[in-house]
Amino acid sequence: xxxxxxxxxxxxxxxxxxxxxxxxxxxxxxxxxxxxxxxxxxxxxxxxxxxxxxxxxxxxxxxxxxxxxxxxxxxxxxxxxxxxxxxxxxxxxxxxxxxxxxxxxxxxxxxxxxxxxxxxxxxxxxxxxxxxxxxxxxxxxxxxxxxxxxxxxxxxxxxxxxxxxxxxxxxxxxxxxxxxxxxxxxxxxxxxxxxxxxxxxxxxxxxxxxxxxxxxxxxxxxxxxxxxx
Numbered sequence: 001x002x003x004x005x006x007x008x009x010x011x012x013x014x015x016x017x018x019x020x021x022x023x024x025x026x027x028x029x030x031x032x033x034x035x036x037x038x039x040x041x042x043x044x045x046x047x048x049x050x051x052x053x054x055x056x057x058x059x060x061x062x063x064x065x066x067x068x069x070x071x072x073x074x075x076x077x078x079x080x081x082x083x084x085x086x087x088x089x090x091x092x093x094x095x096x097x098x099x100x101x102x103x104x105x106x107x108x109x110x111x112x113x114x115x116x117x118x119x120x121x122x123x124x125x126x127x128x129x130x131x132x133x134x135x136x137x138x139x140x141x142x143x144x145x146x147x148x149x150x151x152x153x154x155x156x157x158x159x160x161x162x163x164x165x166x167x168x169x170x171x172x173x174x175x176x177x178x179x180x181x182x183x184x185x186x187x188x189x190x191x192x193x194x195x196x197x198x199x200x201x202x203x204x205x206x207x208x209x210x211x212x213x214x215x216x217x218x219x220x221x222x223x224x225x226x227x228x229x
Contacts (some may be wrong), residue, residue: 005042008063009216013072015050016205017042018218021061021197025052038064054080057161059176059198062089062218063205079208080158086206086213089153089163090130090220092199093172094185096147100128103166111161111179124156125166133226137188146188148175150226163200175199195223 009016019025019038026039043050051073053065067073079085106120131150139146149172155162164180167173173181175189176198190196201224207214 004045005038008218009214013068014076014207014214015042015046015066015068016216017064017066019056019061019064019202021059024058025055025064039066042066053077054085054158055160056202057164057198057200060089060200060202061197061221062202063087063216064202065205065207065216076207083156083158084208086204087155087202088204089155090201090203090224091151091153091163091167092175092189093149093151093167094147094175094182095172096132096149097127097129097151097170097172100126101170102126103170105166105169107159107162107165109160111165121159122157123159123162123166125163126154126156128152135189135192137192139185139188146185148189150224193223193226197223 006018007015008018017038023041024037026037039050039052048068051067051070053067053073053076056062056064065076067076076085103125105123107123108115108118108120110118129149129151133148133150134145135148136144137146138144153163159165161180164174164177168177168180175181176186176196178186186196201220202218203220204215204217207216
């Protein structure tokens with residue numbers, strides 16, 4: 001993984017990068033052995049202090065935003081809190097979900113702990129199925145093939161692991177999700193595609209502006225083409 005990160009946008013207040021899968025946004029006690037992070041690499045690359053505006057899971061790739069000034073960080077932070085920043089992801093999930101749908105299912109604040117005893121927070125996710133796939137993977141003895149789908153996902157709230165937890169809730173877990181997904185399925189797909197990762201990519205962000213919104217996109221990598229080996 002190169003140390004120079006791909007810049008998607010740079011202005012006086014804001015910088016956006018295309019975060020590779022497998023890179024932390026910032027150091028965390030949950031991954032204390034990992035020394036590399038997007039925050040530290042980008043600080044070294046630009047030679048300035050930066051403020052992360054949101055998080056992507058370590059395994060997720062795509063658009064990641066940082067503020068270049070503290071007052072800009074406060075302003076954009078309010079926009080995120082008020083739900084004025086739109087985000088769209090692409091995900092590979094197990095099975096064939098409906099063509100379109102909404103998951104309206106409250107989530108506990110901390111996905112690392114049991115939900116029992118935690119306050120449940122409102123959480124809503126929109127999705128649209130863009131492709132249905134069937135591969136010759138016999139993950140269980142009853143079926144010679146396995147079904148998957150590519151879905152576009154727009155979270156309307158910003159709970160931690162929201163997309164991953166919501167698709168688990170509707171029985172279409174994300175492929176490559178070691179926490180909320182299925183181990184045998186993840187291993188079978190990794191062997192079939194020749195790559196092991198969380199199949200979730202943040203491909204588009206729209207930030208509010210005085211006139212038109214600022215839209216930033218990160219094209220999917222070639223690994224998303226899913227041609228049969």
